[in-house]
Amino acid sequence: MIRVWILAEQFDGRVADISFELLARALKLNHGEVGVLLIGPPLAESELRRLNNAGATLTAAYESVTLTHFRIEPHMHCFVEFVGEYQPEIILAGATPYGRTLMPYAAMRLHTGLTADCTELAIEPDTGLLLQTRPAIGGNIMATIKCPVHRPQMATVRPHSTVPARPGEGVVDGGRIVRIAADRLPESGMKIAGFEPFAGQLNLSDAKRVVVVGRGIKKAENLPMIFELAEALGAAVGASREVVDRGWLGYQHQIGLSGKTVSPEFYLGIGVSGAIQHLAGMQNAGRIMAVNKDPEAGIFKVADFGLVGDLFEIVPELTRQLRQGGASWLNTAK
Ligand SMILES: Cc1cc2nc3c(=O)[nH]c(=O)nc-3n(C[C@H](O)[C@H](O)[C@H](O)COP(=O)(O)OP(=O)(O)OC[C@H]3O[C@@H](n4cnc5c(N)ncnc54)[C@H](O)[C@@H]3O)c2cc1C
Structure with missing residues (x-):
């Protein structure tokens, strides 16, 4: 048995x-x-x-x-x-x-x-x-x-x-x-009317790359730069709970203990401190990169590659490099 x-x-x-x-x-x-x-x-x-x-x-x-x-x-x-x-x-x-x-x-x-x-x-x-x-x-x-x-x-x-x-x-x-x-199966009260695959935004749980935004972004109006970076990278957008609790992004974006667990090949955290409850949802990621102005931020302890600095300068620069096809940092972050 x-x-x-x-x-x-x-x-x-x-x-x-x-x-x-x-x-x-x-x-x-x-x-x-x-x-x-x-x-x-x-x-x-x-x-x-x-x-x-x-x-x-x-x-x-x-x-x-x-x-x-x-x-x-x-x-x-x-x-x-x-x-x-x-x-x-x-x-x-x-x-x-x-x-x-x-x-x-x-x-x-x-x-x-x-x-x-x-x-x-x-x-x-x-x-x-x-x-x-x-x-x-x-x-x-x-x-x-x-x-x-x-x-x-x-x-x-x-x-x-x-x-x-x-x-x-x-x-x-x-x-x-x-x-x-499996024969003599019972009838179901539910009839399937049709089946359409979901063709919306990249599914966060299955995405191979995710860009995750934290409270460091300061306000919802600053989010477009994160979506632009994600698009250039071919990544889905995730968020810390701080971002979701403030209503800047919906709960479906939340990664962590009380959100989704993800294991992408590449995780890029922007202005995320790396609280233990957040790490619980992403520590199985293949390569982890973080951008934070605080060199002591916890996220750097799990990151393979980090950039210490102001995200408002770094994010547009990363997007620019990606769009020009010269993002060597993407390969360096191994
Ligand atoms: C029961 C429970 C469950 C929880 N579940 C979750 C969960 O599922 N997911 C989750 O994420 N959290 C969860 N939390 C909350 C968690 O403890 C943290 O509060 C949260 O993860 C912090 O989010 P943050 O990193 O965005 O914000 P902060 O901790 O405020 O960090 C913001 C970071 O941005 C950096 N920063 C600020 N300005 C800039 C700038 N201009 N440039 C670069 N960096 C900058 C700062 O240095 C800081 O490190 C949970 C907490 C509890 C108690």
Whole structure:
């Protein structure tokens, strides 16, 4: 019996990235023995094999074209059937729209607990229980929650809070794939009218580059220079809580403990001090660069490259260099 399982996700014929982040978390918990539950339309063997190559011992794929777009009733049906069949001790899911919707329903249906939005997971040595840690009381304390009686123990984990498991990591004899034809699915009360990909601003969570603005920008009227820099860099715009609390940018831009967690290849912080609650949302970034007039600013402790000076002089200059294609600093910041 495999004790630790993850709920993987798929989209458009591909296993979604969050699945590999969950796999990395689970492999740490169970030293190599991890099962993957995937509910959706049939995927190519090579696609499922990616999960096994990244360390899954067994991939159980509940398949039907009816499961292509997420609707709670048929997905829940497969989830409950899976729990009955495989008796998992622990199930980890992403704190994504999918995991955040399916897992609370599952907890109710299975009469078990769920800890949402965990930042840390561990196994208690004496009891083998899952220690589920997450910010509580507005982020002022870190609470560790256990589920000693009911099973499975279930938690969701923030996307981008873990380095994903890569092919060749923790491979267990290649792993097995079991395809289960999901038939007799219940009707859903929800009908899909159509599907349109979101074509708005760059998605902050998935952006490879982010420019993050802090209170150093002084007022909302100064923000256009940040958007110009972001555009020249091909980056999404994030913000510290100070900027969001003042109403200069919307909450969807906030990065940190009480905002989004991001792991871009390149993070550029402008007038951000680097408070611990902010670092909690960006410290997995690949390369970190900061602009701040205070050489003692905390952000410089995590930065690979920093510019000490006035952002009102530095930002227009960086934008100018980028537009002229001469931004050697972008490569220097390794
Ligand atoms: C429970 C809780 C949850 C929180 N969650 C979050 C969260 O999710 N995200 C978050 O960001 N914060 C969060 N915070 C707030 C956090 O503690 C900090 O207050 C916040 O991150 C600071 O934002 P800041 O860096 O923009 O502002 P400040 O700390 O005020 O820093 C502004 C920086 O700008 C620099 N500066 C000023 N003028 C210039 C200039 N002309 N040129 C260059 N640099 C300049 C200054 O030197 C300073 O370092 C949380 C706090 C709590 C208690």
